[in-house]
Amino acid sequence: MKRDKALDAAQAADAAFEEVRNQPFPDDxxxxxxxxxxxxxxxxxxxxxxxxxxLAGRKLAGVWNRTESKAEAFAEKYGVEKVYPTFEELCADPAIQAIYITTPHNTHIRYLRGALAAGKHVLCEKSITLNTEELEEARALAKEHQVQLMDATTILHMPLYRELLQRARAGEFGRMNIAQVAFGSYKEYGDLKNRFWNRNLAGGAMLDIGVYALTIMRLFMESAPREVVSLGNLAETGVDEAGGIVCRNQEGQLGVISLTLHSKQPKRAVLSFDRCYIEIMDYPRADKAEIVWTEDGRREEVAAGVEGYALDYEAADLERAVAGDEEAQSLIGYASDVMKIMTETRRAWGVVYPEEEK
Incomplete structure (x- = not known):
């Protein structure tokens, strides 16, 4: 079934689920x-x-939400074992080993502090924190309490990128020279109080969509960028509406990023190497890419993973990290590099959230 790429993110995810709902769940x-x-x-x-x-035949063991009635409805719908009346009671329960944090960006550090200090492994939705300082604090807590912390940005976990990275690191593509990455969504100005435009909810393009573009760029760079130049446009609420970012690392590899929350653009990444370029459409949860070889123009399709299992890959990576898998444990390092770029760029644009003014 070919999906309509004009669907919004939630609709596209629902369509991806439908494609795999009646399929046998992969054993790998x-x-x-x-x-x-x-x-x-x-x-x-x-x-x-x-x-x-x-889809995997599994159930969540617990749920907590500020509005208990919503948690109860959620638990009933999905067969969740236990609804916790407070976040503190969830953290104190020794039966819970891992917590998935899905609240707004600006609340993440509060829940990260509680969960990590309680000895829970944590998978945290993007953007994992508001800024570099918060992420450094969270990583220090995870280290102190000997637990795993993982960023849920899907690009870090999709099998397609693992396969492409293995081939890149083996030297098959030659040197990566430039990554050109675009992400554009169209969000109405009509409701400037919604989360996309709301400064009090850590709105703006950078934390909502920029994290995807910068993550795919960073994955294929040999090292983190040392130089970043940018221009950003702000909405009347004070959050970033659109921006252009150019990055360069010590190896001279470039990343060129374009973001907007008020104009539709294709979610398109082009990774240009000496021997080929790789084009990836709808890259946040991509399961296919096309390689165009420089020498003869030959086109090669690469397929790995399945879009509908995107969040299963995230949870599986946290479990792999807990089991001692060093590759999975290293993913948080990419998140830190991306967070540094986002924090410094956002501050250069004058986007500062209320929590950062205290």
Whole structure:
């Protein structure tokens, strides 16, 4: 079934689920010992994770939400074992081993502090924190309490990128020279209080969509950028509406990023190497890419993973990290590099959230 790429993100995710709902679940996704998971928050992405677990024949062990009635409805819908009346009670329960945080960006650090200090492994939705300082604090807490912290940005977990990275690191493509990455969504100005435009909810293009573009760029760079130049346009609410970012690392590799929340653009990444370029459309949860070889113009399609299992891959990577998989454990380093770029760029544009003014 060919999906309509004009669908919004939630609709596209629903369509991807439908494609795999009646298919046998792959036996190569969850390969580490299973953890008992709880979810914090009951928004769209929490529902997607519950559905993703269901595809694998698994259930969440717990849920907490600020509005208890929403948590109860969520638990009833997905067969969640326990609804916790407070976040503190969830963290104190020794039966819970891993927590998936799905609340707004500006609340993440609050829940990260509680969960990590309680000895829980954490998968946290993007943007994992508001800024570099918060992420450094969270990583220090994870290290202190000997637990795993993982960023849920899908690009870090999709099998397609693992396969392409293996081939790149083996030298098959030659040197990566430039990554050109675009992401554009159209959000109405009509409701400037919604989360996309709301400064009090850490709105703006950078934390909502920029994290995807910068993550795919960073994955294929040999090292983190040392130089970043940019221009950004702000909405009347004070959050970033659109921006252009150019990055360069010590190896001279370039990244060129374009973002907008008020104009539709294709979610398109082009990674240009000496021997080929790789084009990836709808890259946040991509399961296909096309390689165009420089020498003869030959086109090669690469397929790995399945879009409908995107959140299963995230949970599986956390379980792999807990089991000692060093590759999975290293993913947080990419998140830190991306967060540094986002923090410095956003501040250069004058986008500062209320939590950062305290």
């Amino acid at each position: 996704i969850f390969t580490a010992p299973e953890l008992r998971w709880a979810v914090v928050g009951c928004g769209v992405i929490a529902h997607q994770m519950a559905e993703s677990f269901a």
